Amino acid sequence: MNLLFLLHQTICGAIAAAGFGVLFNIGFRSLPWCAASGAVALAVRTYCLGLGWNLEASSFAAALIVGAVVQVLRARTDISQNALDVVGCIPMVPGSFAAKAILGLFALTTIDTADASQTLITAVQYTLRVMFTIGAIGTGLAIPTLLLRVRVTR
Amino acid sequence: MDAIESLMPDDSGSAPALEPIAMVALDAGRMLMEAGASANGVDVIVAKFARGLGAKRVDLRIGYASLAITIGIGSNGITRMREVGHLGVNQRLDQELWHLATRVSQHNLTPDQTRAELTRLATKTPRHSAWVMAVAVGLACAAFGRLLGVDWLGTGPVFLAAAIGQFVRRELLTRHVNVFIAATVVSFLSSLLGGLGARWAGSMTITTAMIASILLLVPGVPSVNAQNDILEGHPTLGSARAVTVAVILIFVAAGLWFGQVLLASWH
Numbered sequence: 001m002n003l004l005f006l007l008h009q010t011i012c013g014a015i016a017a018a019g020f021g022v023l024f025n026i027g028f029r030s031l032p033w034c035a036a037s038g039a040v041a042l043a044v045r046t047y048c049l050g051l052g053w054n055l056e057a058s059s060f061a062a063a064l065i066v067g068a069v070v071q072v073l074r075a076r077t078d079i080s081q082n083a084l085d086v087v088g089c090i091p092m093v094p095g096s097f098a099a100k101a102i103l104g105l106f107a108l109t110t111i112d113t114a115d116a117s118q119t120l121i122t123a124v125q126y127t128l129r130v131m132f133t134i135g136a137i138g139t140g141l142a143i144p145t146l147l148l149r150v151r152v153t154r
Numbered sequence: 155m156d157a158i159e160s161l162m163p164d165d166s167g168s169a170p171a172l173e174p175i176a177m178v179a180l181d182a183g184r185m186l187m188e189a190g191a192s193a194n195g196v197d198v199i200v201a202k203f204a205r206g207l208g209a210k211r212v213d214l215r216i217g218y219a220s221l222a223i224t225i226g227i228g229s230n231g232i233t234r235m236r237e238v239g240h241l242g243v244n245q246r247l248d249q250e251l252w253h254l255a256t257r258v259s260q261h262n263l264t265p266d267q268t269r270a271e272l273t274r275l276a277t278k279t280p281r282h283s284a285w286v287m288a289v290a291v292g293l294a295c296a297a298f299g300r301l302l303g304v305d306w307l308g309t310g311p312v313f314l315a316a317a318i319g320q321f322v323r324r325e326l327l328t329r330h331v332n333v334f335i336a337a338t339v340v341s342f343l344s345s346l347l348g349g350l351g352a353r354w355a356g357s358m359t360i361t362t363a364m365i366a367s368i369l370l371l372v373p374g375v376p377s378v379n380a381q382n383d384i385l386e387g388h389p390t391l392g393s394a395r396a397v398t399v400a401v402i403l404i405f406v407a408a409g410l411w412f413g414q415v416l417l418a419s420w421h
Contacts, residue, residue: 012297019294023320024190024243024375025281042301082192083245086378095372096302096365102407103414138381146385 006046013042016091024083033077037088041066045092056132059092063140071144085141094133101126172209172232174265176225179204180236181272183214183221186251190243192379193388196221199255206258207265218394240333241395243375247279284324291370292317299366304352308363311351315367319344323370334405341368341409349417364413371406373399 017038018031026034041062048058063085070085077084104123108116183200191199193216204212204225211226222235254271257263263271282290295316296309304312319340326336348367352360377399383392 009301012300015297016294016301019290019292019297020374021245022282022287022290023294023370024245025247026245082195082379082382083190083243083248086375089378090372090374091298091301093372093374093377095298095369096362098372098403099365099368099407099410102404103411106407106411134377135381138378138385141378142382142385145382 002050006043006050009046010039010043013091014039017041017087020090021087024087026083026087030077033073033084034087037066037070037084038091040069041088041092055094055129056136059133060136060140062092063089063137064143067141067144071148089137089141092133092137094130097126097133098130101130171265172225172227172230173234174269175204175207175209176223176232176234177236178207178265178268178272179209179212179225180221180223180234181269182251182255183216183223184236184238185272185276186248187216187221187238188241189245189248189251190241190375190379191248192386193383193391194386195248199251202255202259203268206255206261206263207268216388216391218391218398241376244279244281246281247275250275250279284321287324288317288321291320295366295369298369299363302362302366304359304362304366305357307355308348308352308357308359308366311355311357312348312363312366314351315344315348316370318347319367320370334401337371337402338405338409341371341406342413343409344368344370345410345413346416349413353417360417361414364410364417368406368410371402373402376402 014035015038018035021031021034044062044065045058048061049055053061066088067085070088074084101123104119104126107119108123179200182203183196186199187196196216197214200214200221200223201212204223209225209227211224211231213224215222218238218241220235220237222233224231224233226232254268254275258268292313296313299309299312322343323336323340326339327333331339344367345364349360349364352363357363376395380392380395380399383389383395385392
């Protein structure tokens with residue numbers, strides 16, 4: 001694992017999460033928590049990718065850990081748990097894949113039949129990766145929340 | 155006639171009036187939903203408000219564009235509905251609503267006082283200025299760009315394109331332009347500016363820079379809320395959110411596609 005690359009990804013995750021924190025109207029005092037959430041998410045995802053895991057599994061692990069950490073720390077922060085874990089995981093949302101998938105489908109209308117099958121396969125691959133990655137992030141975030149709710153209810 | 159009257163509940167006058175309780179609780183739920191909360195949060199906060207103001211029974215139906223509540227005290231009960239506006243994200247308002255819910259649940263406020271507090275929150279909750287938001291979004295997209303593999307020469311243009319895009323988006327939404335149309339306009343503008351800037355700067359990752367410039371438009375909160383809602387037993391609302399996310403992505407991609415076509419034609 002290249003430590004410099006891990007550090008780069010972690011810092012970029014922190015900046016992206018804090019930036020989206022401002023967009024979501026989170027107060028300046030709470031922004032360090034957003035940055036920390038994004039940093040943890042990207043650090044875990046990068047580490048897991050470095051172990052050879054695929055993007056979906058790495059995103060799931062990162063979301064699971066962010067969700068669990070936010071659950072543990074939520075009493076110390078003045079932000080809703082939902083906002084904090086979503087902000088942390090936003091840098092992992094595969095917006096680039098989503099754009100490429102839809103652009104691939106657009107491209108199907110303009111190219112000859114010989115390239116169409118390859119373009120379609122690529123677009124479908126991107127679409128599936130978007131669906132599975134968003135599913136992995138959502139599930140990873142939901143598990144700690146639902147587990148804790150069960151514990152409290154009992 | 156006598157039979158119908160016998161079915162109507164007797165309003166003794168000793169119980170608090172149900173109408174203001176229902177409408178205040180619905181307004182609290184509406185504001186929380188418009189601030190980006192999931193269905194579970196709306197369910198909890200509406201129950202807190204209604205019970206804190208005196209209701210004994212609370213049932214809520216959460217739709218994408220409306221909320222309906224049935225509350226009761228003793229043998230009396232009413233059902234009311236409230237329209238929900240555009241679903242944005244406003245964390246400080248969300249936070250203030252939860253603080254108010256705690257006060258209401260301790261039976262410290264009357265419905266009129268609670269209504270006044272809700273009005274105050276709706277008008278006085280601070281927001282970051284347009285410039286602060288634009289700079290923050292620019293930085294976020296530049297960082298996103300680095301995560302996607304944009305080279306350093308392309309990072310500056312991504313920052314500028316996303317910041318301008320955020321500024322334009324805010325202006326469009328202030329003027330009540332349709333959310334989907336605004337997404338296409340901003341996507342086109344930001345991707346074109348990002349692509350032109352990256353090309354001018356000598357970047358080798360122009361296409362990725364164009365995509366990074368529009369990541370401010372990715373509906374992250376609605377997509378996570380959609381899944382949360384389905385997992386928490388609100389599949390109708392979750393499905394509606396998922397469809398909205400998909401349509402926003404299509405409109406965003408249309409803007410990006412047009413930007414790419416225009417940039418290619420200037421090659």
